[in-house]
Amino acid sequence: MTDQEIIDTTNKVFxxxxxIERERLTPQAHIFTDLGLDSLDxxxxxxxxxxxxxxxxRNEERVKDIRTLQDIYHFIAAxxxxxxxxxx
Amino acid sequence: xxxKRVVITGLGVVSPFGNGLPALMKGFEESRSAVRRMDGWEAxxxxxxxxxxxxxxxxxxxxxxxxxxxxxxxxxxxxxxxxEAIADAGITxxxxxxxxxxxxxxxxxxxxxxxxxxxxxxxPARDLSRLNSTMxxxxxxxxxxxxxxxxxxLSGVVMxxxxxxxxxxxxxGAGYDLIRLGRQDMLFCGGAEELHPTVTGSFDIxxxxxxxxxxxxxxxxxxxxxxxxxxxxxxxxxxxxxxxxERAVKRNAKIYAEIKGYSTTANGFHVSQSNRDSMLAxxxxxxxxxxxxxxxxxxxxxxxTATVQGDQEEAEAIREIFGSSVPVSSLKGYIGHTLGASxxxxxxxxxxxxxxxxxxxxxxxxxxxPDCAGIDHVTEPRRKQIKTVLKNGFAFGGINAALVCGKxxx
Numbered sequence: 250m251t252d253q254e255i256i257d258t259t260n261k262v263f264x265x266x267x268x269i270e271r272e273r274l275t276p277q278a279h280i281f282t283d284l285g286l287d288s289l290d291x292x293x294x295x296x297x298x299x300x301x302x303x304x305x306x307r308n309e310e311r312v313k314d315i316r317t318l319q320d321i322y323h324f325i326a327a328x329x330x331x332x333x334x335x336x337x
Numbered sequence: 338x339x340x341k342r343v344v345i346t347g348l349g350v351v352s353p354f355g356n357g358l359p360a361l362m363k364g365f366e367e368s369r370s371a372v373r374r375m376d377g378w379e380a381x382x383x384x385x386x387x388x389x390x391x392x393x394x395x396x397x398x399x400x401x402x403x404x405x406x407x408x409x410x411x412x413x414x415x416x417x418x419x420x421e422a423i424a425d426a427g428i429t430x431x432x433x434x435x436x437x438x439x440x441x442x443x444x445x446x447x448x449x450x451x452x453x454x455x456x457x458x459x460x461p462a463r464d465l466s467r468l469n470s471t472m473x474x475x476x477x478x479x480x481x482x483x484x485x486x487x488x489x490x491l492s493g494v495v496m497x498x499x500x501x502x503x504x505x506x507x508x509x510g511a512g513y514d515l516i517r518l519g520r521q522d523m524l525f526c527g528g529a530e531e532l533h534p535t536v537t538g539s540f541d542i543x544x545x546x547x548x549x550x551x552x553x554x555x556x557x558x559x560x561x562x563x564x565x566x567x568x569x570x571x572x573x574x575x576x577x578x579x580x581x582x583e584r585a586v587k588r589n590a591k592i593y594a595e596i597k598g599y600s601t602t603a604n605g606f607h608v609s610q611s612n613r614d615s616m617l618a619x620x621x622x623x624x625x626x627x628x629x630x631x632x633x634x635x636x637x638x639x640x641x642t643a644t645v646q647g648d649q650e651e652a653e654a655i656r657e658i659f660g661s662s663v664p665v666s667s668l669k670g671y672i673g674h675t676l677g678a679s680x681x682x683x684x685x686x687x688x689x690x691x692x693x694x695x696x697x698x699x700x701x702x703x704x705x706x707p708d709c710a711g712i713d714h715v716t717e718p719r720r721k722q723i724k725t726v727l728k729n730g731f732a733f734g735g736i737n738a739a740l741v742c743g744k745x746x747x
Contacts, residue, residue: 268402287403292470299466307466 255302255325259318262297276319284318304328343516344745346590347426347578348685349418349527353390353571353672356417358425361682362689364671365697366718370555371672372569381534386546388554389532390571390673404488407474409448411529412484414574414678419485419525426578426590430489433523439493440525441512442482442576443504444677449533451475481529481574493521502640503601503732504528505575505680506740510599512579513740522581527681529574536676537570543609545644546570558643558674559701560667561652561709568642571673575681582745593688594742597725598627604735611647616654616737620727623739631658633725634741636696638687640729641667642674643701651729652709659712663727666715670700680730680738688742691723 260274269284280286286294295307302325306312309328315321350357353371354364364371371390378387397405397413408416419440423430430438446452455472459465474480479497486495494515498507505528512526530536540546547567550557559565585592600622604615624631637655641648655665668683675682690696698715705714725743732738 268398285403289406289470290403293406296467296469305466 250329252322252326255322255329258301259298259321259325262294262301266293266297274318276317276322278318279316280318281316298325302329304332340517341519342582343513343596344580344582344585345577345593345596345688345742346580346585347422347428348593348688349420349422349425349576350573350682350685351392351414351418352573352675352682353392355393356395357421358685358689361672361686365668365686368700369671370700371571372554372557374551374554375534378534381538384534384538384541385548386537386541386567386569387551388547388557388569389537390569391532392572400488407471407487408484409451409475409480410531410572411444411448411574412475412481414531414572415442415481415485415527415529415576416488418527418574418576419489422525422576422578428578435490435492437493437522438524439491439495439521440482440485440489441494441496441498441508441515442485442526443498443500443508443528444478444481444530445499445501445504447476447478447480449531449536453533453535485525489525494524500736500738501732501734502674502676502679503730503736503738504677506728506730506738507601509577509579509596509681509684509740510601510738513596513599516579516581522584524579525576526579527574527576528678530572530676530678532570532572540568540570547643556701558669560639560641560643560669560699561648561706561714562643562702563704563706565643565645565648565706567644568669569673571675572678573675573682574678575685577681577685592745594691595745596740597629597743598623598625598741599739600626601736601738604737606735608735609733611650611731612735613650613653615735616651616729616731617657619737619739620654620658620729623727623741627741627743629725629741632662634659634663634727635721635723636687636690636726637663637665638683638726638728639665639667640731641699642669647731648706649708651731652712656711661711661713664696664713664715664719664721666696666699668697670702680728684728684740684742687726687728691726691744694720694722696721696723
């Protein structure tokens with residue numbers, strides 16, 4: 250999966266599940282203060298990311314450090330890369 | 338301590354005829370049926386009744402996402418009905434003492450679709466990790482009441498009576514008492530319910546649904562008719578604004594009616610069978626609470642769902658008290674049985690009929706069943722001045738409810 254595919258898939262979650270307009274989805278956008286997500290949304294974000302990327306991240310400590318969209322892109326790329334290494 | 342008077346000052350409805358009370362009344366006026374054959378229900382093995390009266394959901398995106406995410410279908414209906422009731426009552430909540438304004442909204446259970454979806458997600462692999470955060474809030478029994486309290490920003494009483502098909506009348510009855518006792522000033526009361534094959538299935542396995550009209554859905558349900566064969570499930574919500582009388586007068590509110598009396602009784606006899614004697618007791622007690630005799634009731638809006646036994650018991654109970662002196666009709670022939678919402682939807686329609694001086698007939702009542710005879714069945718639209726209406730609601734669990742509403746006298 251390319252970086253661009255990770256960005257597009259993640260942004261699609263924000264557009265479809267959280268009904269946020271595409272133009273607001275900049276890498277620096279803060280998911281709480283800029284995009285308006287709250288604690289319940291984070292649970293749904295995890296479920297949505299798990300479904301779209303086929304990863305298991307519910308018990309990942311690193312989720313707690315996510316603040317911006319860029320953080321999500323990096324986090325997913327890292328998890329995908331680690332899973333790739335495990336399975337190879 | 339003297340009891341406060343309680344009036345109804347706003348009405349809101351989402352029904353199988355669409356959003357809003359005008360759409361519902363137009364459906365009655367045009368004698369239409371909202372019942373249709375339900376696509377895909379054949380997939381449920383053992384389900385005999387393939388008809389229902391669904392709501393075409395519209396405009397739900399107007400509810401902000403973070404309020405909407407915890408709402409199943411039924412709570413969305415309730416929010417839309419509440420919006421209409423607020424506009425109809427001409428109130429703004431901004432200036433209210435919120436601790437004195439609340440909601441009492443009942444239903445049989447939480448969102449049927451959400452409950453079904455939650456188990457479908459969770460059970461195949463016994464995997465909880467795919468459940469989203471708000472599924473529980475859609476499934477819980479007080480989902481409509483809790484969601485409306487959040488949606489409207491209420492901070493008074495929030496209650497959710499669960500009494501199956503009597504839920505909305507229970508909610509209005511409970512709201513009546515809360516305002517009567519001076520505990521609240523204004524309440525949004527009513528019920529909400531949604532249509533789902535598993536809901537129809539709960540009646541179907543007891544042989545209580547209509548099964549002979551799957552290919553002629555407009556001909557069912559047939560309350561009080563010789564050829565009735567059971568109920569047809571529907572969905573929607575009805576919300577009425579209950580207000581303390583003096584406060585309503587002070588703000589020059591439009592008053593539809595005053596709640597004059599209410600009663601609820603159990604039959605203590607059978608969990609699913611209706612019982613004439615306990616229905617009788619309930620109606621009599623409601624009139625006693627109102628301080629009126631049977632001669633002062635101008636119209637009875639029957640529960641009459643078109644089950645063989647339920648309609649007979651209700652007709653016998655009405656005949657025992659009123660004989661054939663009071664017009665009776667059931668609205669379920671148009672929109673099916675909206676279950677926990679029915680008491681409020683049908684009360685709203687009855688109050689509108691009271692305002693307009695017209696009684697809409699029982700649709701599909703073509704040949705009065707001998708076991709339902711001896712009461713004044715309305716079979717054609719009838720002009721009549723209605724000063725006082727009696728609304729019945731009966732439910733599984735052996736529960737009866739009756740509400741008496743009348744035009745307000747200063």
